Amino acid sequence: MNKRMTALVGILLVTASLAACGQKQTAPTPQPTTPASTAPPAASPTASPGAAAGGNAPEGAGSGSQTAQAESLFKAQCIACHGADLGGGVGPNLQKAGSRLSEADVKNIVLNGRGGMPAFKGNLSDTDIQALAAWLAAKK
Template identity: 55%
Template sequence: MSIGTVKRSVAGLLLIAALSGCGQASDARPSVSAEDREQAESLYRANCIACHGAELQGIVGPDLRRAGSELSAAQIVGRIEKGGGGMPAFRTRLTEDEIQVLADWLAGHK
């Protein structure tokens, strides 16, 4: 086997390895179960709908229909907990688990 053949084989393997990672989220999040989705939607209706709209379209608060394209679930958790930019903090209104379920659900909107 020549050195040129070895180099091409190694380059091909590196290309395959690189391409196999394409399309995978760098902020892997657990898939949202039907039960968690129901809970998240209920939490959204009770706490978020007045500012973000029934269809996540934004009213006073920003549009959330593609929240997961702009923010990771961890970033969404931080935003819900701390608030900011006119949004109130929800760390004392919602439990840690409720915030996580809501953040995972919103992160799925891409």
């Protein structure tokens, strides 16, 4: 009887965790904090794209604002299942997602879901999904 109770509690915990990942949430659209006329100059052509945001984004990872947008989206939409450090949990580890998935693959998974992951098509804008896909694909 005790083993049955333990198994039931385990099943309920897994079910609750998966249900939390499937909840529809919308992330607020990040708003610029600096008017365009007083924005700082763009990073020099020799600087990496992530340098302007203080990050160390690899070539092709997108602009600093796209990186910040993706990080914000990840915190709002993905952290519950993939962990604050992208190390996984309920969902898989994404720390090196770009070494096994292309940007198009990531975008397709975010749009349509896969396995226990819900689809975010209709919950996130195309711009948000693209920013998230580029950011995760750059994780190598």
